[in-house]
Amino acid sequence: MTTENPGSVRAVLATVPGIPCEGEAPVFAEPWQAQAFAMALSLQQRGVFTWNEWAEELGLQIKSAVAEGDPDDGTTYYRHWLATLERLISRKGIASSETLQRYYQAWDHAADRTPHGQTIELTPADFG
Template structure:
């Protein structure tokens, strides 16, 4: 299934409001429009970036020309990678190599290689590249991971998970 509509920003990235069209999640909203008629220059640029990613990184689940996401976090991970690439953090060729390494490492550890874990490898690649480039330290990534775990534990089933300062305090213990 393709993800449609705006994706709310995580509390750590903003105020929980919808995107203003200029933020990191702007690309997520454009994902489902990748093969449709554009709505202007920004939409054309978003679509071009998405097509470049699809052409450069093999294995992205697609429906027609548009990537498909089973869960919102997958679309957010895709959008983060697009944003980092757009800002010159990495080249798609380098991303594809690193993603391939992550997939091979997971397969050697017994990953089922049935497509269900593709975006877990995508996330591992994101974590690896932001640590390598000095954007985030491994310690910060670990603390954020544990904060998300705490937030998930306190969130009722079916409700969106939002990070709060208390989640980071709990993660630091």
């Protein structure tokens, strides 16, 4: 275990295995990956879960995905990160799986109606 601030990025890198890094910093292939990382970091800093709890859940998510045929070559790492985040948010009562699904569908609708290259903005009509 690290002696760093338990909410620091360095502490996350020391506790949670498999984070793609360049040197001592995490790297992200797409903006949503950095956002998912930041959301998990923020929730941990607020005491929603510990990094040990996160690492255990992430490990279970990856093992389950590999058993279902995931190539486990690093390309799907942040998809597992996001699935773990959604599962913990639901389990901790922050948002139900139904609420998460409702927002997923709304974002999907918003993305479909947004021209390529434009910022996706969620509107009440996206929930219809």
